[in-house]
Amino acid sequence: MKIRIGIFGYGNLGRGIESAIRQNSDMELVAVFTRRDPSTVKISTEGVEVAHADDVLNYKDKIDVMILCGGSATDLPVQTPELAKNFTVVDSFDTHAKIPEHFENVDKASKEAGKVSMISVGWDPGMFSLNRLYAGCILPEGQDYTFWGKGVSQGHSDAIRRIDGVLDGKQYTIPIDSALEAVRSGAEPTLTTREKHTRECFVVAEEGADLERIEREIKEMPNYFADYDTTVHFISMEELKRDHSGIPHGGFVIRSGKTGLNKENTHVIEYSLKLDSNPEFTASVITAFARAAYKLEREGATGCKTVFDIPPAYLSAQSAEELRAHLL
Amino acid sequence: MKIRIGIFGYGNLGRGIESAIRQNSDMELVAVFTRRDPSTVKISTEGVEVAHADDVLNYKDKIDVMILCGGSATDLPVQTPELAKNFTVVDSFDTHAKIPEHFENVDKASKEAGKVSMISVGWDPGMFSLNRLYAGCILPEGQDYTFWGKGVSQGHSDAIRRIDGVLDGKQYTIPIDSALEAVRSGAEPTLTTREKHTRECFVVAEEGADLERIEREIKEMPNYFADYDTTVHFISMEELKRDHSGIPHGGFVIRSGKTGLNKENTHVIEYSLKLDSNPEFTASVITAFARAAYKLEREGATGCKTVFDIPPAYLSAQSAEELRAHLL
Numbered sequence: 299m300k301i302r303i304g305i306f307g308y309g310n311l312g313r314g315i316e317s318a319i320r321q322n323s324d325m326e327l328v329a330v331f332t333r334r335d336p337s338t339v340k341i342s343t344e345g346v347e348v349a350h351a352d353d354v355l356n357y358k359d360k361i362d363v364m365i366l367c368g369g370s371a372t373d374l375p376v377q378t379p380e381l382a383k384n385f386t387v388v389d390s391f392d393t394h395a396k397i398p399e400h401f402e403n404v405d406k407a408s409k410e411a412g413k414v415s416m417i418s419v420g421w422d423p424g425m426f427s428l429n430r431l432y433a434g435c436i437l438p439e440g441q442d443y444t445f446w447g448k449g450v451s452q453g454h455s456d457a458i459r460r461i462d463g464v465l466d467g468k469q470y471t472i473p474i475d476s477a478l479e480a481v482r483s484g485a486e487p488t489l490t491t492r493e494k495h496t497r498e499c500f501v502v503a504e505e506g507a508d509l510e511r512i513e514r515e516i517k518e519m520p521n522y523f524a525d526y527d528t529t530v531h532f533i534s535m536e537e538l539k540r541d542h543s544g545i546p547h548g549g550f551v552i553r554s555g556k557t558g559l560n561k562e563n564t565h566v567i568e569y570s571l572k573l574d575s576n577p578e579f580t581a582s583v584i585t586a587f588a589r590a591a592y593k594l595e596r597e598g599a600t601g602c603k604t605v606f607d608i609p610p611a612y613l614s615a616q617s618a619e620e621l622r623a624h625l626l
Numbered sequence: 627m628k629i630r631i632g633i634f635g636y637g638n639l640g641r642g643i644e645s646a647i648r649q650n651s652d653m654e655l656v657a658v659f660t661r662r663d664p665s666t667v668k669i670s671t672e673g674v675e676v677a678h679a680d681d682v683l684n685y686k687d688k689i690d691v692m693i694l695c696g697g698s699a700t701d702l703p704v705q706t707p708e709l710a711k712n713f714t715v716v717d718s719f720d721t722h723a724k725i726p727e728h729f730e731n732v733d734k735a736s737k738e739a740g741k742v743s744m745i746s747v748g749w750d751p752g753m754f755s756l757n758r759l760y761a762g763c764i765l766p767e768g769q770d771y772t773f774w775g776k777g778v779s780q781g782h783s784d785a786i787r788r789i790d791g792v793l794d795g796k797q798y799t800i801p802i803d804s805a806l807e808a809v810r811s812g813a814e815p816t817l818t819t820r821e822k823h824t825r826e827c828f829v830v831a832e833e834g835a836d837l838e839r840i841e842r843e844i845k846e847m848p849n850y851f852a853d854y855d856t857t858v859h860f861i862s863m864e865e866l867k868r869d870h871s872g873i874p875h876g877g878f879v880i881r882s883g884k885t886g887l888n889k890e891n892t893h894v895i896e897y898s899l900k901l902d903s904n905p906e907f908t909a910s911v912i913t914a915f916a917r918a919a920y921k922l923e924r925e926g927a928t929g930c931k932t933v934f935d936i937p938p939a940y941l942s943a944q945s946a947e948e949l950r951a952h953l954l
Contacts, residue, residue, distance in 0.1 A: 435914040435941035563902035574891035586763040606939040613763035
């Protein structure tokens with residue numbers, strides 16, 4: 299009996315989930331739900347239905363875990379609590395500041411339905427959060443640092459594209475090596491925003507556009523670029539497609555701290571990711587946690603969970619005995 | 627109401643626990659137990675009793691969690707199941723091959739007592755195991771690599787000291803950079819024992835000893851050194867004490883794996899530790915998990931647990947709300 303998965307929303311993340319399910323032999327994809335006309339959506343798994351989002355309740359008894367693949371800005375705040383009324387749900391809600399509010403809404407819906415839900419699963423929030431938690435509990439007297447990249451920031455790329463005269467663009471967030479080294483030394487440096495990351499932009503401009511103005515507008519854009527050393531490269535659409543079509547990302551969570559009666563010993567804990575595809579890796583994390591949600595629900599748990607609440611063994615298809623014998 | 631901790635065995639690890647408790651304001655040290663004459667054992671915390679190991683049952687109602695700080699070879703296989711009959715216990719049993727047997731013994735004792743126990747807590751087994759588990763669940767198609775060092779191996783240092791003509795010695799296990807880089811590239815190389823680590827020995831010989839013979843005996847020692855490229859340096863006792871009295875360690879757990887419909891994307895997950903003091907860091911991990919054992923027991927759980935079974939939030943003194951708001 300496989301774990302029956304539904305995918306709600308079929309963009310990059312939804313396609314990543316579809317692909318990840320094939321790597322987990324205890325799971326099967328049952329249906330993909332879309333707000334588009336289902337006949338126009340072509341998926342990669344033969345024999346799996348594409349259904350309209352409005353018809354999702356018809357699948358109530360056919361799906362063990364529904365994985366939500368919409369955006370955090372407007373989709374998930376509505377969809378996750380709504381679907382939690384009828385399904386075991388997992389989402390990757392990533393607006394850090396609004397997590398408590400989202401948690402409350404989803405928790406209420408899941409508890410009323412007697413079901414389990416998981417929010418904010420991915421790598422940040424997600425695996426990075428877990429590493430901040432573990433490291434902070436092990437070294438209570440210390441300092442946390444999170445660096446992102448090298449990778450594509452969707453939000454910053456979108457911001458570039460909104461500038462007048464810009465046809466397309468891609469933005470890379472890049473951690474600064476000297477800052478990483480200072481943190482790894484255990485010196486617990488105080489680092490400004492500018493000292494931690496640089497931003498590099500590849501921009502395709504309209505013919506005849508004022509390149510100086512575009513570059514200035516990017517570099518001076520508040521919140522997005524003004525606090526960073528930013529480099530702007532103007533390239534052709536051909537070059538953008540050839541060299542910048544991937545969605546790589548990654549980053550580092552580092553904690554250094556002291557132990558000893560006189561705090562004489564320094565320790566550095568580092569977790570890092572180097573990802574060819576941000577959405578596929580996020581999907582792989584979500585898929586593992588979907589298994590945990592399924593197991594928890596079968597044990598009778600209810601309500602909303604985060605990565606902090608899940609015993610790590612629940613992510614695995616192996617038994618507790620196998621894990622102790624081979625991985626501990 | 628603080629969590630009342632007992633320390634059973636007062637060597638390097640026991641002293642590390644004593645020091646770690648001071649960094650966790652929700653805990654207090656109640657007593658240290660020793661097999662030596664208690665009047666000869668001087669501890670660093672004022673007002674805390676040193677008692678004889680034989681009197682431990684007198685403390686049954688005064689201690690919430692007993693942390694065992696003996697060795698895995700002969701102490702813990704006997705002590706942990708025995709103490710589990712009357713206490714919530716945590717140990718750092720690290721003989722990987724014997725974990726299933728140790729688990730069974732401790733689990734049985736804890737269940738009969740209606741108490742919780744935790745075994746094999748530390749960094750390997752422990753945090754490294756957790757990272758192998760998480761990474762393997764996220765990237766099911768991939769390869770795991772564990773490297774140790776640069777650090778002091780107690781077992782290998784002991785082996786050197788047993789050689790005729792050797793007064794003292796210290797052995798460092800050193801991961802080979804080119805192997806680390808090959809693994810980080812995502813190439814999933816097949817590495818021999820010799821290709822992963824080198825061993826460096828600092829040896830103090832008796833005056834007039836046959837240095838060539840000692841060096842040969844070290845380098846040809848089966849299991850310990852024969853499969854490695856080993857370097858031997860003869861130094862004075864003064865140099866050994868001055869330059870090699872620390873107990874640093876660390877290492878790397880790296881998994882690379884593929885995702886995508888055609889396995890076209892590679893991802894690398896890396897966890898690393900750089901530790902000034904191996905026993906103090908191990909003690910810091912154990913102390914955080916002692917909190918989890920305490921919480922689990924108050925919820926009514928019983929039986930033996932490992933790091934795989936513990937929801938990460940249980941390690942923290944913060945509430946679930948605080949963790950979601952600040953760390954997720």
